[in-house]
Amino acid sequence: MKLLATIKKDMLVLVRDRWGLILMFAMPVVLVITVTNIQSSTFDVVGKNRIGLLVCNKDTGSLSGEFIHALDTAGMFNLSLIDRNANNKQFSNAMHAKDIVIGVVIDPSFSQQVSAKAKNISGKALTSFGLEGDTVNQFPQSKDYFSLYYNPLIPQSLKLSVRGALNSAVQMIQSKEVLKDLYFSINEKPLPDSLQQQMLSNDIGMAEIPLSSNNEKVILNATQHNVPAWTIFAMFFVVISLAASIVREKTSGSFIRLKTLPTSYSIALLSKQITYLIVTFLQAAVIFTIGIYLFPLIDLPALHLPHDIAGLVLVTLVCGWCAVSYALCIGIFAHTQEQANAFGSVSIVILSILGGLMIPSFIMPGSFKSLMAISPLHWCLQAYYGLFLEGGRLKDISINIFSLLLITLALQAIAVFALKRKKLI
Amino acid sequence: MEQHAIQISQLNFHYKDQTKLFSDLDLAIGEGERFGLFGPNGAGKTTLMHLMTGLLSFKEGSIQLFGNSINLKNKTVNKLFGLVPQDFSFYPELTPVENLEFFGAWCGLTSNQIQKRSAELFTILHLTQVKNKPVKNFSGGMKRKVNLAIGVIHEPRLLFLDEPTVGVDVQTRHEIVDYLKQLNSKGTTLVYTSHQLNEAEELCNKIALIDDGKIIALDTLDNLLATHQQPDLESLFIQLTGKAYKNS
Numbered sequence: 001m002k003l004l005a006t007i008k009k010d011m012l013v014l015v016r017d018r019w020g021l022i023l024m025f026a027m028p029v030v031l032v033i034t035v036t037n038i039q040s041s042t043f044d045v046v047g048k049n050r051i052g053l054l055v056c057n058k059d060t061g062s063l064s065g066e067f068i069h070a071l072d073t074a075g076m077f078n079l080s081l082i083d084r085n086a087n088n089k090q091f092s093n094a095m096h097a098k099d100i101v102i103g104v105v106i107d108p109s110f111s112q113q114v115s116a117k118a119k120n121i122s123g124k125a126l127t128s129f130g131l132e133g134d135t136v137n138q139f140p141q142s143k144d145y146f147s148l149y150y151n152p153l154i155p156q157s158l159k160l161s162v163r164g165a166l167n168s169a170v171q172m173i174q175s176k177e178v179l180k181d182l183y184f185s186i187n188e189k190p191l192p193d194s195l196q197q198q199m200l201s202n203d204i205g206m207a208e209i210p211l212s213s214n215n216e217k218v219i220l221n222a223t224q225h226n227v228p229a230w231t232i233f234a235m236f237f238v239v240i241s242l243a244a245s246i247v248r249e250k251t252s253g254s255f256i257r258l259k260t261l262p263t264s265y266s267i268a269l270l271s272k273q274i275t276y277l278i279v280t281f282l283q284a285a286v287i288f289t290i291g292i293y294l295f296p297l298i299d300l301p302a303l304h305l306p307h308d309i310a311g312l313v314l315v316t317l318v319c320g321w322c323a324v325s326y327a328l329c330i331g332i333f334a335h336t337q338e339q340a341n342a343f344g345s346v347s348i349v350i351l352s353i354l355g356g357l358m359i360p361s362f363i364m365p366g367s368f369k370s371l372m373a374i375s376p377l378h379w380c381l382q383a384y385y386g387l388f389l390e391g392g393r394l395k396d397i398s399i400n401i402f403s404l405l406l407i408t409l410a411l412q413a414i415a416v417f418a419l420k421r422k423k424l425i
Numbered sequence: 426m427e428q429h430a431i432q433i434s435q436l437n438f439h440y441k442d443q444t445k446l447f448s449d450l451d452l453a454i455g456e457g458e459r460f461g462l463f464g465p466n467g468a469g470k471t472t473l474m475h476l477m478t479g480l481l482s483f484k485e486g487s488i489q490l491f492g493n494s495i496n497l498k499n500k501t502v503n504k505l506f507g508l509v510p511q512d513f514s515f516y517p518e519l520t521p522v523e524n525l526e527f528f529g530a531w532c533g534l535t536s537n538q539i540q541k542r543s544a545e546l547f548t549i550l551h552l553t554q555v556k557n558k559p560v561k562n563f564s565g566g567m568k569r570k571v572n573l574a575i576g577v578i579h580e581p582r583l584l585f586l587d588e589p590t591v592g593v594d595v596q597t598r599h600e601i602v603d604y605l606k607q608l609n610s611k612g613t614t615l616v617y618t619s620h621q622l623n624e625a626e627e628l629c630n631k632i633a634l635i636d637d638g639k640i641i642a643l644d645t646l647d648n649l650l651a652t653h654q655q656p657d658l659e660s661l662f663i664q665l666t667g668k669a670y671k672n673s
Contacts, residue, residue, distance in 0.1 A: 005530030009516065016518040253512030260478045261531040262503040
């Protein structure tokens with residue numbers, strides 16, 4: 001009776017706090033839609049969203065044209081060409097004007113250098129075969145083939161990918177030239193186009209197989225990655241509402257009355273935990289529903305729920321309980337709402353970074369990887385990813401659930417200790 | 426032997442890192458009394474009320490309510506008393522009905538008991554018209570009445586009142602004082618503190634003046650006025666506590 005009355009009171013207080021509801025439900029929905037949209041572009045970078053690349057070809061030879069064609073057909077870039085007479089300043093201005101973050105200025109000696117290097121290699125090869133090759137061109141390799149301009153804000157990984165693509169294009173042209181030289185020297189006739197196509201074909205056999213726990217077909221896209229991750233973030237963000245609610249009650253006149261009534265304050269805290277556990281479950285339900293039904297309407301991949309629905313429910317409940325326990329601790333220790341809000345929000349952001357929600361855990365340095373274990377959000381994310389991305393079942397994620405329960409019980413123990421110390425229970 | 430509502434014996438108390446506020450304090454409040462506790466700011470009135478209700482704990486001495494030691498851990502004694510704090514002690518987002526449902530349940534009442542008692546209180550305190558509206562939109566006087574209703578929902582034998590009429594209009598003040606007298610006539614012991622001495626004269630039949638943690642006068646109002654040859658409580662208060670402003 002007491003617990004039910006307290007849950008009813010907490011529910012009523014919660015639903016009458018419109019801003020609190022917006023913070024707990026609308027904000028995460030906006031966040032998950034925004035981040036999934038952005039990340040969806042990253043996932044589709046080889047498809048419809050290519051990287052803009054500004055090219056200034058100062059070379060008049062034919063090989064630079066082939067180089068540009070190779071880049072254009074690589075499937076990675078959306079090329080923009082600028083007049084060959086543009087100077088550095090005009091080139092930079094054009095990058096800014098077109099909002100392009102990477103540019104290439106092809107050196108006037110590009111074709112000459114590639115050709116000379118190819119002749120050099122083919123000559124050496126013929127000599128090593130015991131054949132008489134053309135006189136080795138001693139063209140000095142002192143100049144760069146091209147200059148790469150980039151916005152300093154782009155990630156190093158993107159710059160490395162672009163460099164790799166540019167090198168690959170140059171290598172292909174160079175290889176073609178070497179092959180043509182060798183064929184001509186041996187057969188004294190030009191290399192047939194069909195043979196050239198066959199010999200220089202870039203298509204290599206490679207099977208891409210995403211990891212799957214039970215050989216289930218898995219779907220990998222921005223939605224499957226982001227919806228679980230930001231659902232966890234939303235669940236933990238109840239710290240703002242729950243911790244503030246505890247602090248508000250502690251500092252209000254009603255708390256004095258509660259302490260004099262013949263009921264333990266632990267009932268009030270148990271009620272808050274149940275109420276907010278329901279809230280976290282509803283948050284997950286709302287975000288998953290939006291992922292399933294709304295995302296396809298706004299041109300995002302639809303969310304596919306895991307096969308193990310019971311596992312999904314259990315993980316959601318355990319994640320929610322952990323989030324609520326964390327908020328409970330903050331609410332008990334904080335003296336003011338400002339303290340609870342500031343510490344709660346900043347600590348959740350830090351824990352989500354450590355947990356791999358904002359930066360993938362596989363790119364973290366070793367020291368940070370060991371810190372991940374203390375972030376409950378890491379275990380939540382691993383449990384969800386085990387279900388959503390790897391097609392796992394409950395037994396496959398049992399270690400994550402066990403770790404989460406351990407952290408949750410530790411948080412509950414800290415809360416009870418603090419309440420006893422403050423003589424509240 | 427006379428049953429005491431409150432029996433304080435040899436009470437010693439001090440806040441952390443402060444000098445002793447109460448030293449060997451003895452006080453007995455009889456059942457059925459309308460007891461007023463008065464004194465300047467910082468005299469120890471609120472602290473004494475918090476000690477009597479278990480909000481503050483003490484190490485030396487004893488406080489008994491109807492023969493039961495006040496004990497934070499054992500809350501059975503808490504059923505015996507109600508508290509009407511000076512600060513509004515309810516959930517402003519909730520209606521009077523919802524507030525009484527919640528606090529009634531915490532007092533151990535059943536759903537039927539709460540409904541019956543709430544209906545009585547809404548009628549007596551003229552809250553029926555607004556019983557389903559959020560308390561946050563109420564006037565100061567209405568909020569005071571809700572604050573009082575919650576304190577008496579479980580029909581306590583002893584009621585602590587800390588400035589129950591502060592900030593209300595004359596009509597509401599009379600309404601509250603009349604209700605408190607009515608409660609007392611049915612046997613509820615009142616322990617009342619306020620700075621409104623004319624109201625105290627109207628309500629209290631026994632008075633204690635407290636200053637610097639010591640009880641400097643304790644008797645019925647008539648006896649105190651006669652002993653100290655003062656016309657009213659305010660004159661007596663100034664005579665015994667001085668005219669200088671105190672807020673230590």
